[in-house]
Amino acid sequence: IQGYGIGKLKHLKNLREYAKRQTGKKRKTKQKDDSFLDQDLGDKQQNKNTTKLKEDIIETDLIPYLRKKKQLPCLYFCFSRKRCESNAHFFASLHELKLLDRKKQEQILEQFDALCIQFDIVEEKLITSFRKLIACGIAYHHAGMLPTLKEVVERLFTSGLIQLLFTTETFAVGINMPACTVVFDSLEKFDGVNFRYLKAREYHQMAGRAGRRGIDTVGYVYAQVDPQYATYTDVSKTISDKIEPITSQFNLSYSSILNLYEKYGDDIYDVYTMSLSNHQNYKRIADLNNQITQLEEEQQSLPVPTCIHDNINxxxxxxxxxxxxxxxxxxxxxxxxxxxxxxxxxxxxxxxxxxxxxxxxxxxxxxxxxxxxxxxxxxxxxxQRPECTSRYQAIRKTEHYVNNIKKRQTNIADFQRDQIAARLNVLETLGYVEEQKLLPRGNTASHLYGYELQLTQLLFRGFFERLNEDEINCLLIAIVSEPRKDGYFKRLKHKRILSILGAAWNEIVDIQSVENGHDVSEITPLLELRLCSAMLAWSRGCEFDTLTDYAALDPGDFVRTFRLVIDQLRQIRRAMTGHTALIDKLNRCIAKINRDVVDAERQLRIGQDDLFEDEKDNKSEQNGGEIHG
Missing domain, CATH: 1.20.58 (Methane Monooxygenase Hydroxylase; Chain G, domain 1)
Structure with missing residues (x-):
């Protein structure tokens, strides 16, 4: 691994500070020239005219260096969608950076145009600006893009014509598209709570994309590190430390519990003991035992307070x-x-x-x-009181540590078993199970994976029979959507749908009340209404490009959420076998959503048709231009 900004950190220039100084000089010059105008225009216009440094871009000569050393194509990992896009546009704007000659430029544009026509995305908003990036041999790839546009980027990258691809870490998982070089925009990422350094596993997952089998003898990995904030210890831990062990994410859903309970009854607890989670818990308990033993030995060696008075403890x-x-x-x-x-x-x-x-x-x-x-x-x-107090506090502090560790031991040993029991109690209270048998609600919920309690309660309350297709789609998206703290969302004003959502909200509150009564750790989430307006418009036939009028979401987020609704509708349809009228209604619900770019099968068919055409061309060449049956 060759490190750019790793190793001797003192040799890495602080490019951000240099850029700030240079921008500051330009800013002062401009303010002097326009000072008399700015006095009349006010602060707002003055701020508008002032050049501001883009904090999210670090200027670097790394990419020209890679081009000079013939270490392209490059996967450039960034840890936000916005950063992928801004970096791509920034490097495409550098006229001195020519990654493609004229012939390859014509070739990549020809392929890009053909793929856009094939996937029917020529009229999409981003295509014009994206085409300019492609002409430079640059692109970006993240989950917020249209799935069809991501498919286009992946095909162009596979062809070897894209020289610089800015992408999020998801590109390193499940997609086998190696490059000559991997670059990390940073070794830190935001995990939803705090900024932290990459784990060794995450780093190696992405760094492992460097080097193409059969093409490169060496794969190159570079990381941008700001010496003002980074330490050698942190960086070394990320790139050189042992890979973290796999940890179990065991969390039995209501659906899983119902299926296991139907098969094993009360022996469901024995089934849990065979899980990886339980095995790892034994190890955690053993480690905590060692800590307790060590602390108790330390406590025995601590000096005890002694009183100067006779016969006093x-x-x-x-x-x-x-x-x-x-x-x-x-x-x-x-x-x-x-x-x-x-x-x-x-x-x-x-x-x-x-x-x-x-x-x-x-x-x-x-x-x-x-x-x-x-x-x-x-x-x-x-x-002697200060010394006695110090000794007393040291002993009590150690005892406090030991007691806390013992509580953790108990929680680890009993938590999953207690949660299974708690969820079974919830299911029994709500009428899903009885005497080790599944009741009708339980049978229905056992066929649903995700949101099973909400959907089953609403099904048995008659919501799906009373609602029309658009109303069902709005209800489903309120169930599957995750809460979002920021961004514009158009409020839903449809009174009937709001009334329906209010009634559904009360049903879920009742579920939560039962869960809280049985100490369930993760209770059923409430409805999220922010995408209801967008779903109502889409279900009624609006164009995909107009969805941003209803919610400030990336195209890929719309597609992913709509597809999640379709998946839930299909699960309900499968669970409702024999209910012909309801199944027909669910099919109409799916048809209203599953169109244009949301239709995953359509994208798959287009890709398969393309492969079929390639096979036909190959056979034609092998047979002198004729295809024999």
């Missing part, structure tokens, strides 16, 4: 002193509050002062008594 004495001191301080605090209250209520004047003195005298006597009681304690004025 030093540990009990100093512990009692601190307990008494805390209670004493609390009582004095309460007395201070009472005194302040009396003073605030008493008006000025000699007679009032006498009255105040009379009322507060008992309080002052109590405070004096508390101080006297504290001073009489053997430890209060003892010269």
């Amino acid at each position: 030093g540990m009990k004495q100093i512990e009692g002193y601190h307990q008494f001191k805390r209670k004493n301080a609390k009582k004095r605090e309460n007395l201070q509050v009472e005194l302040a209250t009396f003073k605030s209520r008493t008006s000025r004047g000699k007679s009032r002062k006498k009255e105040l003195k009379k009322k507060t005298a008992p309080l002052y006597r109590k405070m004096k008594r508390l101080n006297t009681e504290l001073s009489k304690n053997l430890c209060h004025d003892c010269y």
